[in-house]
Amino acid sequence: MAVLLGLLPTLLPILGLFGLYVAVLAVIPGARLRWRNVALALIFTGAMLYTLAYPFAVAPGVFLDARGAILAVAILFGGPWVGGITALAGCLYRLQLGGVGAVAGVCGLMLNLLGTLWLLRYQSRPLLAAQPFPASMPLVAHPLRLGLLVGCWAGLAEALSLLLIPPWQQGWRLFVDSGLTLAGVQLLGFFVMGSLLWTYHQRQLLELALRRAELDLLLARQERDERFEVIFEQAAVGIALVAPDGSLLKVNGKLCDILGLDRAELVARTFQAVTYPEDLDADLARVAQLLAGEIDTYQLEKRYLRGDGALVWANLTVSLVRHGNGRPHYFISFIEDISERKAYQQQISTLAFQDVLTELPNRRLFLDRLRYALVRSERSALYGAILLLDLDHFKTLNDTQGHDVGDSFLQCIALRLRECVRAEDTVARLGGDEFVVILEGLAKDEAKAASRAEQLAEQIRLAVGLPFSFERKDSPRVFQTTASIGISLFHGDHAALDDLLKHADLALYDAKAAGRNTLCFYNIEMQYALEIRAVIQNALYHAQELNELLIYAQPQVDRGGRLVGAELLLRWHHPKVGWISPSQFIPLAEETGTILSIGQWVLRSACQTLARWARQPQHAALTLSINVSIRQFRHAGFVDEVRAILAETGAPPARLKLEFTESIVIDNVDDTVRKMNQLRQMGIRFSMDDFGTGYSSLSYLKKLPLDQIKIDQSFIRDMTSDADDAAIVTAILSISRSLSLQVVAEGVETEAQQQFLYDHGCELYQGFLYGRPMPLAELEQFHQHVR
Numbered sequence: 001m002a003v004l005l006g007l008l009p010t011l012l013p014i015l016g017l018f019g020l021y022v023a024v025l026a027v028i029p030g031a032r033l034r035w036r037n038v039a040l041a042l043i044f045t046g047a048m049l050y051t052l053a054y055p056f057a058v059a060p061g062v063f064l065d066a067r068g069a070i071l072a073v074a075i076l077f078g079g080p081w082v083g084g085i086t087a088l089a090g091c092l093y094r095l096q097l098g099g100v101g102a103v104a105g106v107c108g109l110m111l112n113l114l115g116t117l118w119l120l121r122y123q124s125r126p127l128l129a130a131q132p133f134p135a136s137m138p139l140v141a142h143p144l145r146l147g148l149l150v151g152c153w154a155g156l157a158e159a160l161s162l163l164l165i166p167p168w169q170q171g172w173r174l175f176v177d178s179g180l181t182l183a184g185v186q187l188l189g190f191f192v193m194g195s196l197l198w199t200y201h202q203r204q205l206l207e208l209a210l211r212r213a214e215l216d217l218l219l220a221r222q223e224r225d226e227r228f229e230v231i232f233e234q235a236a237v238g239i240a241l242v243a244p245d246g247s248l249l250k251v252n253g254k255l256c257d258i259l260g261l262d263r264a265e266l267v268a269r270t271f272q273a274v275t276y277p278e279d280l281d282a283d284l285a286r287v288a289q290l291l292a293g294e295i296d297t298y299q300l301e302k303r304y305l306r307g308d309g310a311l312v313w314a315n316l317t318v319s320l321v322r323h324g325n326g327r328p329h330y331f332i333s334f335i336e337d338i339s340e341r342k343a344y345q346q347q348i349s350t351l352a353f354q355d356v357l358t359e360l361p362n363r364r365l366f367l368d369r370l371r372y373a374l375v376r377s378e379r380s381a382l383y384g385a386i387l388l389l390d391l392d393h394f395k396t397l398n399d400t401q402g403h404d405v406g407d408s409f410l411q412c413i414a415l416r417l418r419e420c421v422r423a424e425d426t427v428a429r430l431g432g433d434e435f436v437v438i439l440e441g442l443a444k445d446e447a448k449a450a451s452r453a454e455q456l457a458e459q460i461r462l463a464v465g466l467p468f469s470f471e472r473k474d475s476p477r478v479f480q481t482t483a484s485i486g487i488s489l490f491h492g493d494h495a496a497l498d499d500l501l502k503h504a505d506l507a508l509y510d511a512k513a514a515g516r517n518t519l520c521f522y523n524i525e526m527q528y529a530l531e532i533r534a535v536i537q538n539a540l541y542h543a544q545e546l547n548e549l550l551i552y553a554q555p556q557v558d559r560g561g562r563l564v565g566a567e568l569l570l571r572w573h574h575p576k577v578g579w580i581s582p583s584q585f586i587p588l589a590e591e592t593g594t595i596l597s598i599g600q601w602v603l604r605s606a607c608q609t610l611a612r613w614a615r616q617p618q619h620a621a622l623t624l625s626i627n628v629s630i631r632q633f634r635h636a637g638f639v640d641e642v643r644a645i646l647a648e649t650g651a652p653p654a655r656l657k658l659e660f661t662e663s664i665v666i667d668n669v670d671d672t673v674r675k676m677n678q679l680r681q682m683g684i685r686f687s688m689d690d691f692g693t694g695y696s697s698l699s700y701l702k703k704l705p706l707d708q709i710k711i712d713q714s715f716i717r718d719m720t721s722d723a724d725d726a727a728i729v730t731a732i733l734s735i736s737r738s739l740s741l742q743v744v745a746e747g748v749e750t751e752a753q754q755q756f757l758y759d760h761g762c763e764l765y766q767g768f769l770y771g772r773p774m775p776l777a778e779l780e781q782f783h784q785h786v787r
């Protein structure tokens with residue numbers, strides 16, 4: 001106890017020392033090692049000198065103090081250099097103090113120094129370096145254990161050093177009395193200090209680990225930032241960091257390229273400012289969803305405004321980065337330039353949905369628009385209409401002036417049509433010279449809607465009829481045509497698309513049948529006619545083989561009323577329907593092609609009759625006219641067919657007259673002239689039917705090897721009451737005379753008509769006044785009476 005109390009003055013400085021050491025580390029934690037070691041050396045040397053200056057004298061010249069402990073601590077925490085300096089100072093001071101224990105004291109210090117250094121040779125500064133101890137030294141793997149070991153050794157070394165005092169100077173007694181106590185006290189002190197140091201050391205380790213982790217984090221962050229910067233700048237797509245208010249915080253070079261602005265110009269704008277106004281709402285709506293947390297990201301195809309004002313299409317992907325507290329931080333936007341893809345898409349859709357020549361919607365787009373128009377009409381309860389339009393005589397322009405002129409004309413018509421309607425109405429080209437217009441939102445009332453559609457159709461008809469100027473062989477020319485328009489109203493989406501088109505087609509058909517250059521509404525009678533037409537078309541296939549077709553003949557007489565010939569006209573008696581007019585079934589036969597076999601049959605019958613009449617003197621001078629349809633005449637084998645039938649029947653060709661309309665000539669002038677000449681060489685004669693109703697009739701009169709023209713019955717009908725018709729008839733008669741063409745007036749029904757024609761020099765007459773079409777046998781009997 002006395003020893004313990006005696007050692008107190010030296011133990012206290014040790015604790016103070018420890019505090020000082022901690023303070024040094026705390027004050028200069030990051031100080032350079034050298035300066036810290038100098039500071040430690042000073043502290044421990046001071047402590048060493050202090051403890052030696054105030055020892056506990058166990059015997060004269062023999063001191064007990066905490067030098068061993070101070071040295072061990074100096075070595076442990078300061079390393080060999082600090083320990084060495086402390087030991088040296090201790091040894092010198094002990095020697096200076098002198099006494100019997102001087103040598104023993106110095107030896108004890110040296111033993112302490114060597115032993116502690118030996119213990120630490122595996123690790124020069126284990127506590128501060130925080131390096132793991134080698135597995136080969138498990139006993140010292142723990143700093144506490146190390147502290148204990150060092151403490152044991154320091155105590156033992158000091159106790160043993162007492163044995164260096166010779167026995168006559170009571171070395172053995174001192175060793176027994178104080179050495180073991182000293183060793184025990186040192187051991188205890190070290191245990192306490194080791195525990196404290198262990199805790200402190202753990203904190204040091206933790207701090208170090210934290211500092212390292214912080215450093216690693218910093219490095220990782222730095223690396224991440226560098227990597228982000230590289231990716232950001234070198235990305236193949238435009239990237240922008242956008243603040244929640246839309247200002248552009250950071251943009252990459254690619255985005256500057258896409259938008260044609262430099263970085264400074266771009267970051268001075270907001271994303272709203274560079275967005276094409278029409279696309280802004282859609283974008284803002286998605287941004288709102290993003291901010292509300294309804295979606296994590298969104299993708300959008302939108303247009304941007306480039307610096308030069310041009311539009312650029314982009315695929316935009318946006319995500320929102322939030323602060324730790326959930327508040328929006330910034331948007332990250334990826335902008336991929338898709339202008340090229342859009343241009344291709346546009347090109348493809350143009351090809352798929354647009355008529356290349358006129359740039360109007362084509363049939364496909366028209367059907368699509370019509371579908372939507374029907375839905376809109378359903379919603380609004382407003383009537384709409386489709387106007388189907390066909391250009392009369394366009395083929396003539398195309399054939400006579402060339403396709404380039406035809407194309408320009410169609411483009412001009414497309415423009416005129418567009419100008420006639422509102423922007424929301426659709427004008428489409430269905431092909432050839434066929435156009436269609438969809439008129440929407442006409443009126444709730446059917447009659448009003450019809451009247452409005454009629455007005456617009458009339459405007460269109462007049463616009464189409466305007467002169468079209470073009471150049472041919474450097475000379476200016478003008479072409480003027482008319483349009484036939486079929487109108488079909490729609491209301492709601494009840495009507496099937498196909499039906500609607502069929503209705504408009506029917507109305508158009510009617511408009512054409514009504515003499516072209518007119519407009520016609522679809523009505524239910526048309527539908528009925530359509531159905532009848534379908535029935536007739538079907539029955540017509542079998543009519544000939546079922547002997548339902550008959551050949552009638554209508555007399556033609558001269559100025560003296562004598563029979564000179566007849567026109568053969570077809571009659572069809574259907575067992576159920578009854579008589580069906582040729583004006584109904586001939587066009588159908590044309591369409592279906594059955595006219596070829598029917599026409600051949602009529603031709604053969606005419607030739608057979610003429611051959612028979614040739615053998616009968618009373619009929620031998622009579623002629624027979626047959627109607628030749630356009631399809632029949634255009635048929636490649638027509639001329640050979642006529643030649644063969646003439647040869648087969650032995651009919652006199654000069655008695656056969658082929659009647660054809662102006663449409664045959666217009667359809668293909670060259671082919672017509674060539675074929676007529678070939679037939680003419682066989683001796684066949686020609687009559688131009690329905691003269692005066694067609695297009696530029698007089699221009700080709702001279703070109704054709706004609707014998708006769710037939711004034712159309714529409715002029716004859718009113719010529720006695722209508723001055724215009726009278727003028728036309730007299731003009732035709734006078735022109736024919738000057739061209740040495742025979743004239744037949746058809747449709748003569750009254751004496752007055754006959755008289756008018758007679759007075760103006762007409763040579764031949766045909767009409768109900770002389771006789772209706774009748775069977776051939778009757779005509780022969782008729783001939784007996786009128787000879």
Ligand SMILES: Nc1nc2c(ncn2[C@@H]2O[C@H](COP(=O)(O)O[C@H]3[C@@H](O)[C@H](n4cnc5c(=O)[nH]c(N)nc54)O[C@@H]3COP(=O)(O)O)[C@@H](O)[C@H]2O)c(=O)[nH]1
Pocket residue numbers: 554567568569570581582583586599602626627628629689690713746747748749766767768769773
């Ligand atoms: N390609 C062929 N066409 C033919 C053939 N047979 C007839 N047709 C063409 O059919 C159209 C209608 O003919 P149709 O009903 O027979 O009418 C003819 C006469 O009956 C009628 N006509 C004659 N005189 C009068 C009259 O005084 N009044 C009056 N209202 N009608 C009268 O005119 C028609 C004669 O027409 P056209 O041929 O123009 O001389 C008609 O276009 C026929 O051509 C055939 O075999 N092949």
